[in-house]
Amino acid sequence: xxxxxxxxxxxxxxxxxxxxxxxxxxxxxxxxxxxxxxxxxxxxxxxxxxxxxxxxxxxxxxxxxxxxxxxxxxxxxxxxxxxxxxxxxxxxxxxxxxxxxxxxxxxxxxxxxxxxxxxxxxxxxxxxxxxxxxxxxxxxxxxxxxxxxxxxxxxxxxxxxxxxxxxxxxxxxxxxxxxxxxxxxxxxxxxxxxxxxxxxxxxxxxxxxxxxxxxxxxxxxxxxxxxxxxxxxxx
Amino acid sequence: xxxxxxxxxxxxxxxxxxxxxxxxxxxxxxxxxxxxxxxxxxxxxxxxxxxxxxxxxxxxxxxxxxxxxxxxxxxxxxxxxxxxxxxxxxxxxxxxxxxxxxxxxxxxxxxxxxxxxxxxxxxx
Numbered sequence: 001x002x003x004x005x006x007x008x009x010x011x012x013x014x015x016x017x018x019x020x021x022x023x024x025x026x027x028x029x030x031x032x033x034x035x036x037x038x039x040x041x042x043x044x045x046x047x048x049x050x051x052x053x054x055x056x057x058x059x060x061x062x063x064x065x066x067x068x069x070x071x072x073x074x075x076x077x078x079x080x081x082x083x084x085x086x087x088x089x090x091x092x093x094x095x096x097x098x099x100x101x102x103x104x105x106x107x108x109x110x111x112x113x114x115x116x117x118x119x120x121x122x123x124x125x126x127x128x129x130x131x132x133x134x135x136x137x138x139x140x141x142x143x144x145x146x147x148x149x150x151x152x153x154x155x156x157x158x159x160x161x162x163x164x165x166x167x168x169x170x171x172x173x174x175x176x177x178x179x180x181x182x183x184x185x186x187x188x189x190x191x192x193x194x195x196x197x198x199x200x201x202x203x204x205x206x207x208x209x210x211x212x213x214x215x216x217x218x219x220x221x222x223x224x225x226x227x228x229x230x231x232x233x234x235x
Numbered sequence: 236x237x238x239x240x241x242x243x244x245x246x247x248x249x250x251x252x253x254x255x256x257x258x259x260x261x262x263x264x265x266x267x268x269x270x271x272x273x274x275x276x277x278x279x280x281x282x283x284x285x286x287x288x289x290x291x292x293x294x295x296x297x298x299x300x301x302x303x304x305x306x307x308x309x310x311x312x313x314x315x316x317x318x319x320x321x322x323x324x325x326x327x328x329x330x331x332x333x334x335x336x337x338x339x340x341x342x343x344x345x346x347x348x349x350x351x352x353x354x355x356x357x358x359x
Contacts, residue, residue, distance in 0.1 A: 004261055004346050009252045011342045013244045013265075095237055127237035129272035130340070155319045156272045188321050191330030 017131055020099035024106075024134030029224055031111035034217040035119065037133050039157055040141035041150075042123030045167040047075045049141065049200040050120055054082035056210055061115040061217075066105050068097040068122045075120065085109070096127035099134055115217060125154040137216060143168040144177035148185055155189040164190070165209070169199040238277040241340070242285035242296075248342050250290055262295040262346035268339035269303050269319050297346075303337030 012018065028035050040046050050065060057063045064085040067075045076088035089097060089105050102119060111117070119135060121128045140161035142150045145168060151158040158164065164186050172179070179197070186193055196212070198205025245265060253260045267273060275298055282296040303316040307324035313335055314324050323330045 004348065006264070006344045007252075007256060007258065007347055008344050009249075009342055010344075011248045011252065013241060013248060013340045013342060016244075094240070126272060126274075130237065130241075152320045156270050159270060159319070159322070160272075187330070188323075189319070191322050191332050 014130065017099045020103055021132035021134040024099060024103060027111060028134060032221055032224065033111050033114040033117050034220050035117045035135045036137045036139060037119040037121060037135040038139050038141060039121045039128045039161065040123060041125045044141045044143040044146060045200060046120055046141055047078055049167055050118055051079055051082050052200040052206060054079065054084040056206060057116060058084060062113060063116045064114050065118040065120065066102060067120040070122060091122060095122055095124050096131055097121050097133060098131050102133050125157045129157040129160040136220060137162050139163050139165050141165045141167050144172045145175050148178050148182040151185040151189045158186060158189045164193055164195045166195060166197040167200060169197050169204060170202050238274060239281040241273055242278055242281035245342055246285045246289055246291050249345060253290065253345060258347035260291055260294050260345045260347055262297050263342060264297045264344040266299050266301050266339045266341045266343050268301040268337040270337040271340040273340060301336055301339045304335045305331045306333040306335055307331055
């Protein structure tokens with residue numbers, strides 16, 4: 001007789017990605033590179049923001065970037081103006097980056113030669129939230145032109161990120177951006193989230209954010225130095 | 236839309252587990268957290284497509300929604316969030332990011348046809 005029976009299996013569907021992400025994170029730590037990923041909707045100013053970040057960090061730090069896009073290498077060309085090593089990851093039809101793509105892209109780069117590595121995800125506020133890339137810090141960007149309630153519309157991605165960057169602040173008054181509402185929305189979906197409000201175009205607010213990144217690098221290296229490798233793994 | 240690739244990963248995982256146990260699967264039970272970043276309806280739609288040409292063709296996907304459960308420090312209790320738009324204790328209103336459940340994306344059980352099971356292969 002055919003009787004249905006339940007067999008417990010308990011398998012994490014994204015286990016493969018998580019395993020690679022963990023291994024990447026360990027590689028980054030061993031090499032002493034601080035890895036920052038960027039997520040946002042298309043057109044929020046990720047590439048301009050990243051170009052300025054690379055340019056302004058370069059006098060003091062060794063920086064590089066990976067850029068994910070469905071098609072074209074335009075972003076890599078724009079970012080290359082910063083003179084930092086940049087590599088495009090073209091995902092084809094895939095709407096997000098996965099840990100294996102980052103791993104492949106990094107194969108011929110020596111991570112020990114870097115202080116900061118930036119990973120620009122595909123412009124998308126939904127899919128990238130499911131995939132750990134091994135990054136140390138995930139930035140979520142929203143521009144003042146997108147509406148103050150963006151975090152409430154995409155709570156999962158804001159919740160998965162560590163820091164929020166409000167971009168295109170030079171347009172804030174033109175679009176009557178309500179800062180307090182935006183701040184409240186972000187804090188509702190991600191209590192305690194640090195927020196930087198800036199303009200990559202005019203440079204306003206960039207210094208505070210760059211100082212924050214420098215501080216993160218110092219802290220990461222201090223932790224890596226203090227802890228033995230066996231203890232670091234459980235961190 | 237990354238539900239198709241998620242659906243394909245579910246099918247891969249289920250096929251592998253089924254083959255290891257030598258069973259025929261009629262349904263896959265999935266635990267899906269509200270913070271997993273996966274849209275249930277899109278996933279159900281993609282599942283059928285992902286099953287085509289695999290041993291799981293014709294099987295069903297049964298999704299159990301897992302709400303976000305946070306730990307509230309002042310209450311010293313786990314609480315179910317009423318909305319993913321408001322990360323605070325529904326009782327005392329304290330904001331919290333101590334998420335205990337809600338990120339699950341897990342194949343937790345397979346519904347199998349009993350007569351297809353070889354006794355020697357049942358290890359549970």
